Amino acid sequence: MFPRPLPEEKPLQRGLYVGFVALILILWLLPLFAVMLTASKTADEIMAGQYWTWPKHFNLIENFQAVFAQTNMWGYFINSLIITLPSVLLVLVFSTLTGYVLARYNFKGNALVFALFVGGNFLPAQIMMIPVRDLMVSVGLYDTYLALIIFHVAFQTGFATLFMRNFIAALPDELFQAARAEGASPWQTLRHVVIPLMRPALAALAILTFTFVWNDYFWAIVLTQSDAVKPVTAGLNNLRGEWTSAWNIVAAATLFVAVPPVTMFFLMQKHFIAGLTMGAVKG
Amino acid sequence: MSHVRLIDIDKYYGSYHALKSVNLTVDKGEFIVMVGPSGCGKSTTLKSIAGLEAISSGEIWINGRNVTREEPGDRGIAMVFQSYALYPHMTVAENMGFGLKMAKRPQAEIDVAVKRAAEILRITDQLDKRPKELSGGQRQRVAIGRAITRSPEVFLFDEPLSNLDAALRTQMRVELTTLHQQLGSTMIYVTHDQVEAMTMASRIVVFNKGVIEQQGAPLELYHNPVNQFVAGFLGAPRINFVAATLVNLRDGVAEVALEGASTVHVPVADTAGLTNGAKLTLGVRPEALKIGDVPDAALSFDAQVRLVEQLGRETVLYVDAGPLAAIGSESGTHNFTVQLGTAAPYAAGQSIKVSARAADLYLFAPDGKAVNRPKLIAASL
Amino acid sequence: MSELWKRHRNWLAPLLFIAPGALLFGTIIIASSFESVWISFFDWDGVGPKTWAGLANYRELFADPQFYVSLKNNVIWLVMFMAAPPLGLALALLVNQQVAGMRFLKSLFFIPLVLATVTVGVVFGWVYDPNYGLLALIFNLFGATAPALLADEHAVTFAVVVAALWPQIAFCMVLFLAGLNNLSPDIIGAGRVDGARGWNMLWHVVLPQLRQVGFIALAVTVVGALRSFDMIAVMTSGGPFGSSEVLAYQMYEQSIFSYRFGYGAAIATVLFAIMIVFITWYLRMMVRLEKETR
Numbered sequence: 026m027f028p029r030p031l032p033e034e035k036p037l038q039r040g041l042y043v044g045f046v047a048l049i050l051i052l053w054l055l056p057l058f059a060v061m062l063t064a065s066k067t068a069d070e071i072m073a074g075q076y077w078t079w080p081k082h083f084n085l086i087e088n089f090q091a092v093f094a095q096t097n098m099w100g101y102f103i104n105s106l107i108i109t110l111p112s113v114l115l116v117l118v119f120s121t122l123t124g125y126v127l128a129r130y131n132f133k134g135n136a137l138v139f140a141l142f143v144g145g146n147f148l149p150a151q152i153m154m155i156p157v158r159d160l161m162v163s164v165g166l167y168d169t170y171l172a173l174i175i176f177h178v179a180f181q182t183g184f185a186t187l188f189m190r191n192f193i194a195a196l197p198d199e200l201f202q203a204a205r206a207e208g209a210s211p212w213q214t215l216r217h218v219v220i221p222l223m224r225p226a227l228a229a230l231a232i233l234t235f236t237f238v239w240n241d242y243f244w245a246i247v248l249t250q251s252d253a254v255k256p257v258t259a260g261l262n263n264l265r266g267e268w269t270s271a272w273n274i275v276a277a278a279t280l281f282v283a284v285p286p287v288t289m290f291f292l293m294q295k296h297f298i299a300g301l302t303m304g305a306v307k308g
Numbered sequence: 309m310s311h312v313r314l315i316d317i318d319k320y321y322g323s324y325h326a327l328k329s330v331n332l333t334v335d336k337g338e339f340i341v342m343v344g345p346s347g348c349g350k351s352t353t354l355k356s357i358a359g360l361e362a363i364s365s366g367e368i369w370i371n372g373r374n375v376t377r378e379e380p381g382d383r384g385i386a387m388v389f390q391s392y393a394l395y396p397h398m399t400v401a402e403n404m405g406f407g408l409k410m411a412k413r414p415q416a417e418i419d420v421a422v423k424r425a426a427e428i429l430r431i432t433d434q435l436d437k438r439p440k441e442l443s444g445g446q447r448q449r450v451a452i453g454r455a456i457t458r459s460p461e462v463f464l465f466d467e468p469l470s471n472l473d474a475a476l477r478t479q480m481r482v483e484l485t486t487l488h489q490q491l492g493s494t495m496i497y498v499t500h501d502q503v504e505a506m507t508m509a510s511r512i513v514v515f516n517k518g519v520i521e522q523q524g525a526p527l528e529l530y531h532n533p534v535n536q537f538v539a540g541f542l543g544a545p546r547i548n549f550v551a552a553t554l555v556n557l558r559d560g561v562a563e564v565a566l567e568g569a570s571t572v573h574v575p576v577a578d579t580a581g582l583t584n585g586a587k588l589t590l591g592v593r594p595e596a597l598k599i600g601d602v603p604d605a606a607l608s609f610d611a612q613v614r615l616v617e618q619l620g621r622e623t624v625l626y627v628d629a630g631p632l633a634a635i636g637s638e639s640g641t642h643n644f645t646v647q648l649g650t651a652a653p654y655a656a657g658q659s660i661k662v663s664a665r666a667a668d669l670y671l672f673a674p675d676g677k678a679v680n681r682p683k684l685i686a687a688s689l
Numbered sequence: 690m691s692e693l694w695k696r697h698r699n700w701l702a703p704l705l706f707i708a709p710g711a712l713l714f715g716t717i718i719i720a721s722s723f724e725s726v727w728i729s730f731f732d733w734d735g736v737g738p739k740t741w742a743g744l745a746n747y748r749e750l751f752a753d754p755q756f757y758v759s760l761k762n763n764v765i766w767l768v769m770f771m772a773a774p775p776l777g778l779a780l781a782l783l784v785n786q787q788v789a790g791m792r793f794l795k796s797l798f799f800i801p802l803v804l805a806t807v808t809v810g811v812v813f814g815w816v817y818d819p820n821y822g823l824l825a826l827i828f829n830l831f832g833a834t835a836p837a838l839l840a841d842e843h844a845v846t847f848a849v850v851v852a853a854l855w856p857q858i859a860f861c862m863v864l865f866l867a868g869l870n871n872l873s874p875d876i877i878g879a880g881r882v883d884g885a886r887g888w889n890m891l892w893h894v895v896l897p898q899l900r901q902v903g904f905i906a907l908a909v910t911v912v913g914a915l916r917s918f919d920m921i922a923v924m925t926s927g928g929p930f931g932s933s934e935v936l937a938y939q940m941y942e943q944s945i946f947s948y949r950f951g952y953g954a955a956i957a958t959v960l961f962a963i964m965i966v967f968i969t970w971y972l973r974m975m976v977r978l979e980k981e982t983r
């Protein structure tokens with residue numbers, strides 16, 4: 026272990042160290058605390074320019090209620106769910122299939138296909154913006170959920186394939202030989218051997234993909250227009266324009282947008298980090 | 309009746325020629341052990357029989373059927389892998405029943421088969437555990453049980469014991485032999501461990517660089533190796549080789565000169581291609597070397613003890629014979645290995661005389677082919 | 690199941706498995722990227738017919754001062770982002786101790802990573818507000834007035850990059866923590882026995898073992914620097930006067946706001962060319978590292 030572990034027999038030193046780290050953490054998250062503070066204030070305080078004082082009246086709940094009642098955030102939130110959940114599901118299905126084939130079948134061009142998936146997943150969105158937008162317009166999907174779902178599934182399949190391929194390739198070869206020797210077909214091998222063993226990896230991939238898709242902003246503004254379809258990220262930016270001086274409301278809405286990914290992260294922290302590091306590190 | 313036949317099998321990995329025209333016939337109920345140094349193509353041969361590797365040319369027959377183009381699952385084989393290859397997410401019972409489940413057999417039938425196999429291997433009380441809760445030996449049993457459950461025509465084993473510790477390996481060796489007697493099935497077993505080969509096989513097949521060097525009963529191979537490779541591969545401690553020059557060949561006896569020892573007379577069966585002056589190799593097994601004067605000794609030389617290994621019932625001496633240089637001996641120096649069947653009070657530094665009888669000497673032609681078969685000749689003398 | 694299927698399933702099944710993912714990714718991501726290159730040779734408003742323009746878009750682009758501003762800003766992003774791996778490593782070293790409460794603190798450090806870039810943009814928009822932002826608060830404490838960073842064309846890009854570094858540092862921290870967890874205790878032990886400690890230990894014993902993670906951290910940081918669009922769109926909309934634009938943003942603005950899709954595609958093509966250089970480097974390194982670790 027590096028750095029050298031703090032000595033067990035010096036509790037004071039250990040305590041001080043934790044205190045020091047906590048201090049750094051507070052500085053690190055200061056911007057976020059500022060938002061929380063603002064989200065807890067009343068409109069009056071904001072108007073009076075009292076941004077950094079302790080809230081006279083703790084108004085967080087009311088501000089959240091105002092976000093739901095007076096803005097369309099709840100609608101955006103539902104839109105985000107409608108876009109994100111099917112995308113995650115389809116990405117898992119497709120990438121398990123592609124990853125399995127790329128990990129276990131040695132066909133000509135395997136490396137090339139894999140390189141395309143890996144390389145393509147690094148491309149900035151703007152490179153493919155015009156043709157994708159044009160495609161969605163011409164098939165009549167522009168400004169629908171489906172446009173975003175299709176794009177996200179296509180794009181995330183790149184990273185997810187890299188991820189699944191590396192995980193499946195790490196399984197021992199003899200496991201697959203054993204399955205084959207026992208008469209399992211490719212599909213049976215996938216279903217009875219690969220998928221059960223990939224469960225933790227799939228969980229990790231699911232929350233990663235969820236976060237990526239949920240947090241997307243660019244495609245939300247390129248492929249949608251109407252409030253009926255827009256996800257929260259685009260909604261939040263709109264809201265900021267409309268409620269310029271009501272910082273307490275904007276702050277509450279900002280926290281609201283952050284809630285699902287942050288909650289996901291804390292609930293499945295182990296999977297999230299394993300996914301991020303394994304997916305990346307093994308690549 | 310031939311049960312498994314390999315006819316002119318060739319296998320290429322890209323441009324690498326892994327199997328070169330391999331022919332092998334296995335009878336029903338035989339226990340065949342394929343041995344050879346690592347990388348010689350044993351696993352490739354086994355996987356070709358299983359259908360896990362497609363062969364480049366040749367035919368494979370199992371139980372009277374040409375299975376060359378068939379899927380592994382349809383060939384009537386079961387395979388046990390070195391790493392056991394148990395499915396970590398399944399219980400022992402599920403692991404053992406997996407093959408039958410894939411064949412869509414009714415659950416009741418699977419249960420019966422699993423139970424029967426578990427009883428044979430005495431793992432009935434482990435059936436609900438997962439592989440990672442088992443010890444190495446137990447996992448090995450499950451892997452074998454998984455093979456038994458499918459009641460295959462042929463069992464294939466790829467170094468199944470090499471991940472076990474020495475004590476367990478000895479025990480499993482006995483159990484596998486017992487299992488073979490109990491089931492009477494055809495078994496093909498790959499190992500690089502010659503002790504496993506010698507003790508388990510009804511027939512040994514020695515591989516080297518993708519070709520079969522020799523096959524036969526263990527003792528037959530031990531006593532009558534067809535070439536220098538087989539002589540060198542079987543037997544521990546390893547056989548001693550010395551460079552020898554053919555001086556004279558008369559009446560079926562070769563007279564060979566050794567550096568630093570008197571001329572040796574060796575009876576020869578096959579004199580084809582031998583001319584005076586040919587560079588030959590003389591072989592003598594460590595246990596054939598005796599210390600002191602032996603009546604009618606054909607080879608004898610003076611040596612100094614370098615190292616003594618006392619193994620209790622036997623003693624192994626590493627001796628230095630000066631100019632008489634053994635080729636590629638164990639420690640890499642010019643040493644002979646002498647194995648004595650008793651506890652003998654030798655010490656390093658001691659000077660001794662080492663001898664061997666003519667009947668215990670092997671002679672190999674420049675191309676490695678054996679030119680005499682010492683035991684057979686000994687019998688006919 | 691027919692005999693025919695059974696005989697051919699060994700190549701048909703994988704083909705069927707890979708088809709949906711490969712087709713989708715191939716058309717929407719790969720083919721579209723190349724289609725952008727094609728479109729860059731046209732004059733197009735995004736709706737009407739395309740008219741062939743040859744290299745006109747490129748000639749105009751290379752004469753456009755805004756292009757050089759964007760390119761310069763891309764370079765600033767890239768250079769400043771290189772601070773993320775070392776800072777991430779520093780934080781990782783800071784929290785890599787097994788002390789009560791450390792696990793919880795550690796996970797709080799990761800929060801910026803899971804926030805949407807829009808959220809980060811909004812949050813930092815606040816921090817930089819010259820009247821009542823966090824920055825203003827700090828300046829006021831010292832009796833000074835805070836500069837309006839986002840309105841200053843010389844400072845704006847730096848301010849945005851600092852905001853964007855926040856989640857990027859957290860990302861690198863996660864990667865390095867994973868790397869530190871995978872250090873071989875034997876090698877660390879050998880280093881200790883040989884008397885290495887502190888900096889020596891880090892430099893000679895630890896960092897060499899973090900090479901692969903470091904490579905990944907570097908790669909995701911480069912990619913992150915080129916994905917600067919969201920932050921700019923949210924915090925500055927490229928302003929003031931285009932001074933915080935990068936190629937990605939300029940491309941978006943030219944296409945969506947000015948209806949110059951051909952010109953936008955030309956910018957996208959330049960970006961694409963840069964990316965291909967990067968991706969080639971990445972793939973070659975990946976192959977090399979994979980060979981090394983085998």
Ligand SMILES: Nc1ncnc2c1ncn2[C@@H]1O[C@H](COP(=O)(O)OP(=O)(O)O)[C@@H](O)[C@H]1O
Pocket residue numbers: 321324326344345346347348349350351352353
């Ligand atoms: N999939 C493969 N691709 C290329 N070469 C291989 C492959 N499998 C085995 N070989 C090579 O073929 C030779 C024989 O391998 P193998 O049959 O596994 O040897 P062993 O006798 O140790 O079981 C070795 O030299 C090995 O490197």
Ligand SMILES: [Mg+2]
Pocket residue numbers: 350351352467
């Ligand atoms: Mg092998």
